[in-house]
Amino acid sequence: MLTFRVVLPEELEAVKREVKPVFFSGDEALIEESFQEHADDSSTTILGYEEGRLVGIVTIRWRSRYPPFAAAGIPLIQNIEIAYHDRGRGLGGWMLERAEQEIAQRCRYAGLCVGIFDAYGPAQRLYIKRGYVPDGRGVCRGSEPLREGETVRVDHDLLLWLVKDLSGMRSEETA
Numbered sequence: 001m002l003t004f005r006v007v008l009p010e011e012l013e014a015v016k017r018e019v020k021p022v023f024f025s026g027d028e029a030l031i032e033e034s035f036q037e038h039a040d041d042s043s044t045t046i047l048g049y050e051e052g053r054l055v056g057i058v059t060i061r062w063r064s065r066y067p068p069f070a071a072a073g074i075p076l077i078q079n080i081e082i083a084y085h086d087r088g089r090g091l092g093g094w095m096l097e098r099a100e101q102e103i104a105q106r107c108r109y110a111g112l113c114v115g116i117f118d119a120y121g122p123a124q125r126l127y128i129k130r131g132y133v134p135d136g137r138g139v140c141r142g143s144e145p146l147r148e149g150e151t152v153r154v155d156h157d158l159l160l161w162l163v164k165d166l167s168g169m170r171s172e173e174t175a
Contacts, residue, residue, distance in 0.1 A: 002056065002094045006102070007045040012038055015047070023057050023081050034059060034079055044102060045079075048095050055086045056095040060102060066143050066161060068135060069111045074163060075103050077112040080123070092126055100130075104166040111135070113159040124160075132162035 024030040037043040048056030064076035
């Protein structure tokens with residue numbers, strides 16, 4: 001069973017040190033980028049612990065940089081990561097559920113994106129099982145939809161943007 005901690009703005013420096021050996025490959029620039037919008041409450045990060053040990057992290061971007069989500073006020077769930085040796089045990093689903101609970105308090109929809117090649121297979125399956133559906137723009141290079149006839153290199157920039165209606169979650173919590 002996981003316990004969760006929502007990172008408060010005043011905890012940022014301590015949390016950056018805590019996550020460094022476990023996530024982001026210890027890359028200072030990635031850590032700084034991940035936490036850059038926390039001081040003004042534009043982002044929320046949730047940490048997951050198993051028996052006191054940090055095993056998961058997820059960030060919610062309340063103002064998505066993906067234009068269709070931004071226009072619709074859909075927050076972006078980003079940087080879901082499980083410690084390498086803890087993967088494959090369902091912890092990503094728990095982290096995602098906790099992020100959805102946080103979003104459901106403020107918004108009807110949650111969004112996320114996933115890469116399209118084989119390394120992203122486990123994430124693709126998780127998101128579909130949890131009720132996420134494509135936003136209808138097809139595969140994108142970043143935020144730009146690909147067009148028929150385009151030739152592209154399959155890499156980490158080819159994304160499928162997904163959305164989930166959380167209104168059922170909201171009514172369950174308020175009932």
